[in-house]
Amino acid sequence: MSTFEHLDLSNSLIHALEDLGFQAPTPIQDQAYAPIRSGKDLVGISQTGTGKTFAYLLPLLRDLQYSKEIPPRVLIIVPTRELVGQVVNQVESLTNYTNIRVLGVHGGKNINTQKPGVVAGMDVLVGTPRRVYDLVLHKSLSLKSVKKVVIDEVDVMLDLGFRFQLTNIFDMLPKKRQHIMFSATMTEEVDELIDDYFNQPEKITIALSGTPLENIKQIAYKAPNFYTKVELLKHLLSSANAYPKVLVFVSSKRNADRLYEEMEEGYEKDLCIIHSNKSQNYRLRSLEAFNSGKKRILVATDVIARGLDIEDVSHVVSMDVPIYPENYMHRIGRTGRAEKEGTAILLYTPKEEEHKAAIEQLMKLGIAEEAFPAEVERSNELLPEERPKDKQKELSHKLGSKAPKGESTHEKKDKNKKVNLGGSYRRKLAKKYKKPLTRGDKNQNRRKK
Known part of the structure; x- marks a missing residue:
């Protein structure tokens, strides 16, 4: 059985893990440690209960030193206030032997009560996407120093409608940063987010444990x-x-x-x-x-x-x-x-x-x-997304004006061949005030008598 020794953890983290009673890393912790510590972008697919929170906290806290700087250097975004409290507690349990500062922010509380803590400064900020975004808009929080950003339970966030806040937070972050994302399920929205913001991420998939x-x-x-x-x-x-x-x-x-x-x-x-x-x-x-x-x-x-x-x-x-x-x-x-x-x-x-x-x-x-039961009626009704597309209509739409003329097409009538010249009033003005042949020849602009 592997132990934490081969992960090259700091003494403070080893003592903290001993206090918590942890002796060996889970598969996701073992596989994610080296890529995250090296600075690579990482996408982890792992179910709840596999130890994924420690999977990103251990490598991030390993090299994070105390700083008097006020803005956070590590940003962790989670979907719910319950998870904010849970992650903050886990960060605190791992930093008992260091001076690392952590702060949690989330909705459900008056934002003004959380501003003093943000202004006082922290090394690690844990928050829900909407509250983090609101604090930035209120100019209480600066993201200029964030070097590591963790998006945990991203599938839940997107399903709850936080894509707007997430993408805006990404746009506010420094260009040079490391992305770490954990999700239990993959969706097209998650894939789009990875394609838009991640730089050749390493992907780790851990099968659901305890389910033979x-x-x-x-x-x-x-x-x-x-x-x-x-x-x-x-x-x-x-x-x-x-x-x-x-x-x-x-x-x-x-x-x-x-x-x-x-x-x-x-x-x-x-x-x-x-x-x-x-x-x-x-x-x-x-x-x-x-x-x-x-x-x-x-x-x-x-x-x-x-x-x-x-x-x-x-x-x-x-x-x-x-x-x-x-x-x-x-x-x-x-x-x-x-x-x-x-x-x-x-x-x-x-x-x-x-x-x-x-x-x-x-x-x-x-x-x-299994054979389809003979007694079950087969329906001919189709969902809109199951119905075949009209290929002819799709083809004509793509071809546009380049489509070849067939028997159903005909030449335009003379009255439909007219070109819009801007109206009779504009034509009269253009005739009255002609453009001079040369820049200095003003005689062309004189009205003919």
């Missing part, structure tokens, strides 16, 4: 479209005894609402839903109903379900195939826990076969294929 695949039975059904998947799901979940506690994942909030509406008629008493467009109270009620057994089917998006504490899930159903294979691993990790058996069901269309193959390659394991 042998505890999870995986099966897949091939269906032509989304609404046929819905009919299949209704058929599968008809038996409450066979499917006692089912977590259904859908990639988008829109499709989660569509699924809920389709399922509501026959499964209203058993069904609940959570995603980021629902209020906090609504989400809490749905989660409580699912955990207590009042509801046996929970429809959820990837990001919002990630931090939920849900036990004894008998089945996980993927209504679509995630573009990023790591997201599928996160989904199925919600069942088969604590040495219990679990079942993961994947529903996919022909267009999603490529993503399914990527998942199997990541797992190094094939997903067993």
Whole structure:
């Protein structure tokens, strides 16, 4: 078993880790230490509970020396006030033997009460994106000295609508800086953020720990479209005894609402839903109903379900195939826990076969294929994004005026060939005041008698 000794930690960090009772680094801590300390940009894909906070704190604090400078040199952005407090506590626990200053800022408090702490100065600033951005706008916080910026739980931040604040904070930072990003799930928005601001980042992916695949039975059904998947799901979940506690994942909030509406008629008493467009109270009620057994089917998006504490899930159903294979691993990790058996069901269309193959390659394991039940009705209804595009219309739009004339085209009529000369009034003025032939020849401008 590896220990912290090979990481070349400072004595102060080693003493702090001993006080905390930590003896060996987790896989994400072991793999992230060298790239972060070297100054490279890093993207870590890791689930909650894998030790990712220490994965970036240990290398950042290793070489951070005390300074009397007021602006922060390390900026850590997290999505919620709870995480701000958690990260601040972890920084404090690791800096017991140093003079490093840390400050946490977040919403829910009057911004004026946090300004004195910011003005007093700190080495490490931990904050939510909106509060950090507001403090900069209030000119209480300067980001001119930030050399290291950490974006933790970035998928949650983007899903909660903090992209505007994040991108503006990035634009306010010094050009020379190191980026460190951690996320449990990958999305297109996360990819765009990486492409826009990161410089050839090193990527580390840590599989969900404590979830052996042998505890999870995986099966897949091939269906032509989304609404046929819905009919299949209704058929599968008809038996409450066979499917006692089912977590259904859908990639988008829109499709989660569509699924809920389709399922509501026959499964209203058993069904609940959570995603980021629902209020906090609504989400809490749905989660409580699912955990207590009042509801046996929970429809959820990837990001919002990630931090939920849900036990004894008998089945996980993927209504679509995630573009990023790591997201599928996160989904199925919600069942088969604590040495219990679990079942993961994947529903996919022909267009999603490529993503399914990527998942199997990541797992190094094939997903067993089940025949589509003959008794399930196949729907011909398609989602707008599933409908084929009008290729002829798309082609004509691209070609524009270069499109060849066919039988349906004709020459313009004479009245339509007229050129706009600016109106009769402008033409009369132009005729009256002619441009001189040479710069000094003013006679041309005289009115003819």
